[in-house]
Amino acid sequence: MALMTKEEYIESLRGMKKRVFILGKQVENVVDHPLVRPSLNACAMTYELAQQSEYADLMRATSNLTKQTVNRFTHLHQSTADLVAKVKMQRVLGQKTGCCFQRCVGMDAFNALDSVTCEMDRALGTTYHARFRRYLQYVQARDLVVDGAMTDPKGDRRLSPSQQADPDLFVHIVEKRSDGIVVRGAKLHQTGALNSHEIIVMPTQTLAEQDKDYAVAFAIQADAPGITMIFGRQPSDTRKLEDGQLDVGNREFGGHEAVIVLDNVFVPWDRVFMAGEYAFSGLLVGRFAGYHRQSYGGCKTGVGDVLIGAAQSLAQYQGTDKASHIKDKIVEMIHLNETMYACGIACSTEGKPTASGTYLIDLLLANVCKLNVTRFPYEIARLAQDIAGGLLVTLPSEKDLANPEVGPYLEKFLRGVERYTTEERYRMLRLLENLTLGPGAAAYLAESMHGAGSPQAQRIMLARLADLEGKTRLAQRLAGIAERPSP
Amino acid sequence: MALMTKEEYIESLRGMKKRVFILGKQVENVVDHPLVRPSLNACAMTYELAQQSEYADLMRATSNLTKQTVNRFTHLHQSTADLVAKVKMQRVLGQKTGCCFQRCVGMDAFNALDSVTCEMDRALGTTYHARFRRYLQYVQARDLVVDGAMTDPKGDRRLSPSQQADPDLFVHIVEKRSDGIVVRGAKLHQTGALNSHEIIVMPTQTLAEQDKDYAVAFAIQADAPGITMIFGRQPSDTRKLEDGQLDVGNREFGGHEAVIVLDNVFVPWDRVFMAGEYAFSGLLVGRFAGYHRQSYGGCKTGVGDVLIGAAQSLAQYQGTDKASHIKDKIVEMIHLNETMYACGIACSTEGKPTASGTYLIDLLLANVCKLNVTRFPYEIARLAQDIAGGLLVTLPSEKDLANPEVGPYLEKFLRGVERYTTEERYRMLRLLENLTLGPGAAAYLAESMHGAGSPQAQRIMLARLADLEGKTRLAQRLAGIAERPSP
Amino acid sequence: MALMTKEEYIESLRGMKKRVFILGKQVENVVDHPLVRPSLNACAMTYELAQQSEYADLMRATSNLTKQTVNRFTHLHQSTADLVAKVKMQRVLGQKTGCCFQRCVGMDAFNALDSVTCEMDRALGTTYHARFRRYLQYVQARDLVVDGAMTDPKGDRRLSPSQQADPDLFVHIVEKRSDGIVVRGAKLHQTGALNSHEIIVMPTQTLAEQDKDYAVAFAIQADAPGITMIFGRQPSDTRKLEDGQLDVGNREFGGHEAVIVLDNVFVPWDRVFMAGEYAFSGLLVGRFAGYHRQSYGGCKTGVGDVLIGAAQSLAQYQGTDKASHIKDKIVEMIHLNETMYACGIACSTEGKPTASGTYLIDLLLANVCKLNVTRFPYEIARLAQDIAGGLLVTLPSEKDLANPEVGPYLEKFLRGVERYTTEERYRMLRLLENLTLGPGAAAYLAESMHGAGSPQAQRIMLARLADLEGKTRLAQRLAGIAERPSP
């Protein structure tokens, strides 16, 4: 069984020499950095639950490559049951961490690359598929965290990669050598980059022939020479640096994002999975995005469960939980949350095998799923803030609560229903703040909007996938209009 | 193979002697009545498609009772695959008819009664389950249309059945005899009643001991003595009585509703499936409603496909189909439609077997499905009207178009893009009118709202099924609050 | 006082010889035609209320042209108080009729033409303004109903008037003579055309030089030679032809629409207000549309009041009016309705005088008003249908209620709370059906969408009027960015 324990995972990261900058300073020991550690804890939960028999069905799978038991995050989906298990696993992890646990992008990259390299090889006679599967066996055997890196900086959005003023605004091959390639560029919004062993780089959009050099996909160790990671800020991030327990909201878990710079990074050929086959860039992007749009039907509904629970708790603390308008808002939150989940499940059960045997979700429904995710968490958060009351943004610091002069005032005046303590209310308000206005909101709201592509990207896919012409024929038939082809 | 042809079905109805009133007059030959025939055509489509091999997987099933091939509308779901096939069948039928095809209530009643009678027998030592299954074999062998009758008039909503001024405002047993029971009352909103061979009556809500006599379920032939059916009006219904082709919108298909009066109707014991077991009334209502809430994720998305096609066609006829705001509205319609479908699929794949072996949908997700159906068709219809333009409600009659004096004016002035005829535009506008403001809207909008229970009914179920306490525990854990039971 | 009584108004129409086609037949006596009469009653209400001292402030005004008391519908707004009174008058009329009372388009045309002819004369040296004011004095003195005709058929929307396959798809001048002009074309969606004494024709969009001949505005008697009116269908229109009282919903009032064909119609010069000045077509369209977008903040909120009242009544009849979810829906309906009204009021009080002295609404806010009107009535109608229950679309005909065999059944079973009769419930359900799925919905929904321009027209105006560059400067200042002009 190729599963690391949580502790082994953390140790394995200590051995790495990543070049990381946080708040303007280079950091050697990222594992213990207080801004990073919560996100590491969240990622480590993917190891911890995999050790528990209770979650074995969700967290583990039998590798189709080796027949070994592997962590599902390194698995190629072999059935719709696998696709469903993925979503359920993600919901549980969202519930346990209340944040992004960061390991999905790698999983989604594996599955996308597997089928695309297979189809590319068949069409072009290349040999990427076997190479990719060898690489994936390496990952599975070591139970690695792999960052899936797609989003380029993009510069002026009106221009294609090669038209940009600076050719490096999209990652590209700057040299092809006998032993490998040299690449340059950067990837933005790299969730969990500091917690990863490896990075898989993919192109960010459909490319035309003139942008051939930008059609590049490969895997690289996260501490390879030439790689620099610059940590991103989040709302209220530095509360994690304060010595406290309450104001941080989610005490143990969090997420992080980074800019990854690739400054003339060398990649040996056995880790290169696309190098110029621009005609397959769109397919790769679409499949990766599709898998990742499915993912959000899992993880965000798990976080949604936490947020609903927080709102309900606060209502209980205030004595409003039986008020009909509060119950109605809770029901609405549940309804929206479960709608997203239903879309995540449906795109999974409607999945189909690809040529490589790996299962692909139903792309139309996966895009529908994500488009709902760009809307509903915002409304759920709004309703949660409605229930929480104004204290959400006016609560004094925990240091005031601890202060001998004013602490007793706060204890006295911020007490709600008698059976609950003021501290309980404090903690719950801070959790809800974290999720809707703090670092948790970076993941629950902004990432729900932009992760796996902004809403317009989903809309374009819906237009493409929905068989509009078939629908016009249905209408024509009922209206008694003779069929004729669209112009 | 126990499948009737469409023609046999229509003939079988001719043989019946239903007591039917339409627009104030008793009607003998309902089969050929122009207000009824379109609905009969829609119901007949469930026979027609079952004959076509293309739809065999969706329309037919192997009876678990007899191992015979039966129409899926008479089948007990034996797997989640059966539950999914049901939804897909309903979507296809919605696409083919653009209206309600009326046969789902019976199917949903069979499946609910099957598991509930089984569990009731186990709990109470009654013998309803075998009796019910014998009855269902009768239905399967004859491929019958069975109306599932649930909604009582209810009178003053604040009062329970026995508290009403008139005891008949809910169907109840007025006499128990050795050979059967005598019942009195009425059922409202009986979709497709005139096209049915049989009626299955069920209680409409959870009942307490004092309402014992109202806890009654049974099957009865639709033309049994004491039964009267009074046809309901729909918007623009009498356009079907005009001699024309265009203004009716949906030329061939429609739906209908009726009030069914049960005036001292005798039911022999072998057709009685509940008679006083009030403690099981809520379970029966919840399961029937659950199945029927799933159904709407199928049929209404099929009608939605037609409506999207109609809107897209009209945009083409006007030359606006490439305008970005029109494309965006079409995408939004697709998105909403597919979200409902996703919920229909997800509650099916998450279904589980009951004690009788019959599969039950996931009730939480089925309620989520229906709650979306009470919203999205209205928004889809609004967007369709936006795209259609004002002509939707200002178009002169088809008789004006045919009139030698003004017809040429209309031909000339109502022509859009040259490659399409004015008549095409006329037909498509009338179809869209039918679906959003005409008889089709009765089904696509008002029935989406109230069929299988009004939205508040779904909200109550969501509150009950969502494990709120579990969610508060998730939040407490992340906030560092010691668990304690809810008050 | 130049005010006609309601009876005089109706008589005045009898004297006219309009060429009208209804349902394929030419009709001589339109005044008494059962499909037309309800709309005439609604228009007549603008005369009836003007006679009542209770409504004098709203319905009457002192003409700035003659100092005579005139009906506000023929008045040029001389202050923001006038603009506000207009909206309040419209709300009252909507409340009294539950439909479109048809006289606003003329009023809006007068006000738009007044300022535009003034500004056009100043810029181009033409003399339209005095001519227009003479014409308006004629209208005021006779208290006429004037149809404001703007919307051309438009054909292929991608093409300008002169590019269309058929040059007549927009109204244009076919001949300029010494005594006047000859025009040809048609106008669609002509609300209340049959009830009008006069028609004012205006161009439908901004025109360029090549479409000069289409830049034409004039007034013409509604029965002038060459004019044909073809009556439009509405949902359930023919219920007005049935001999009944209940099923028609709104017994006394309704609206109507017509296609007006102008087949080589001669217009003398003293009734021509634009003839080739294409550069002013956009200004005229924008102002007319602006006034008319304001109007909807009045009339539709009046109809909304009726719909809210109908929903509340039905809740009372059913005994659900105290249920918290019903109360909440009623509140939501009120909120949406009053939001529209607030926009109608605000664009009025923020109005400013034009060069001619006539007051123009704030165009930005008038467009905001109308854009809300394209959304909120649909949601109000949806909520009303939610409250009404399924009977809305399953209720048997009033002839069934009157039938001696089944009438008693309906009396018995459709009774709600005891203090209300079944007939009351019948009447109220039919009113709500009329407003949300019947002829009333043509006005309350589809006209709310498209009247005064479809939503995209308002969005384009918002983009134009909102001073986006000023807003970027506000943001730059706070962000500490040096100002620089937009590219």
Added chain:
Amino acid sequence: MALMTKEEYIESLRGMKKRVFILGKQVENVVDHPLVRPSLNACAMTYELAQQSEYADLMRATSNLTKQTVNRFTHLHQSTADLVAKVKMQRVLGQKTGCCFQRCVGMDAFNALDSVTCEMDRALGTTYHARFRRYLQYVQARDLVVDGAMTDPKGDRRLSPSQQADPDLFVHIVEKRSDGIVVRGAKLHQTGALNSHEIIVMPTQTLAEQDKDYAVAFAIQADAPGITMIFGRQPSDTRKLEDGQLDVGNREFGGHEAVIVLDNVFVPWDRVFMAGEYAFSGLLVGRFAGYHRQSYGGCKTGVGDVLIGAAQSLAQYQGTDKASHIKDKIVEMIHLNETMYACGIACSTEGKPTASGTYLIDLLLANVCKLNVTRFPYEIARLAQDIAGGLLVTLPSEKDLANPEVGPYLEKFLRGVERYTTEERYRMLRLLENLTLGPGAAAYLAESMHGAGSPQAQRIMLARLADLEGKTRLAQRLAGIAERPSP
């Protein structure tokens, strides 16, 4: 002219000896505290603009008490023009500060107390009105900032003040002395408390006789003995403590909130405006809330302008500003923002004089205004985040940008359209982050939700004010139902 300059205002605060705790420590010099100063700057803007002739009409008024020119924030509204000027002043201040400028609560308290004391005196023979007006002259002459303190902690929401476990959970009179009263309790969510000269305390809800002692209103100096202020936390608040320019988002302005504890505070009789007259507590609360609900139609639309400008700027920097879906989102933001503004204007122009001569807004429309404010800013913020892109929550710190090793990478890779610098993009992203996920969101979102009462409070008012019975009569008349009184 009784107007202080901005500098005089700041100096006047230095002279006060408030007892203030911030982040667990007592702070002597609050004026220069970096967490407080931005909010002081915002409040100071109310002085700064009043000095500028450009804003004289909006910022200044002629006191009806003294005929002196006073700052409008201390003025009693004497006309609907005053009410409108208030809203426009607030919009300008929101535009200039991008946050809450804190001085409205005092103004709204003045106006509410003025009419309520007048009516209370007339009804009860008390003499509060003259006393209040003397106090207000004192405020006007000195141009003071007065905090309006309404919200009590409330404890268990199911219990009335005197039923609470702790009697101090609502402010109440603990002693009536010959020279004044002694009060105890606390007020939460006190916006701008540290920047105030005075505090006006009012009851928080309608009170019954047993809660008589809680019916208390008075003014007190902000540094009176017994008063303690505890500063509230906001998202990302400590970025103001970092030495930087960019990450703080809004460099110069912000808001703040505080808990105010009143621990046996003595108030002399000439500053007491209610002391036991519980029957008038509801009226006072309703009027204050009404004025404050109007306020949000001004200030929040001003901040909305900034947010729209920020989103548009970011679109320009990325080259997406001409994409149709981006333009459409900008239009939607404008539409929602202007809808709120329209409601603010309409409730002002529909205002009416009270018995004291002071004008009251239309309460129905003011509640409609605020109810929209509990929704639309959230949607505007969501759209802004959509346009901004993922960088909003992944951007590295400004210290990384300044770092010699990684700064050049960020300069290079985060550059958008060439004519804009990376720093401009940084600044604008941080402003948008501030407004939607940072301290600005505390005001723009959570305060929009809860300030002046949570949405349910507005809904209750709408139900009360909307004349539902009148609406049922409108419907009955059209349906042909004889009028009868509601039960």
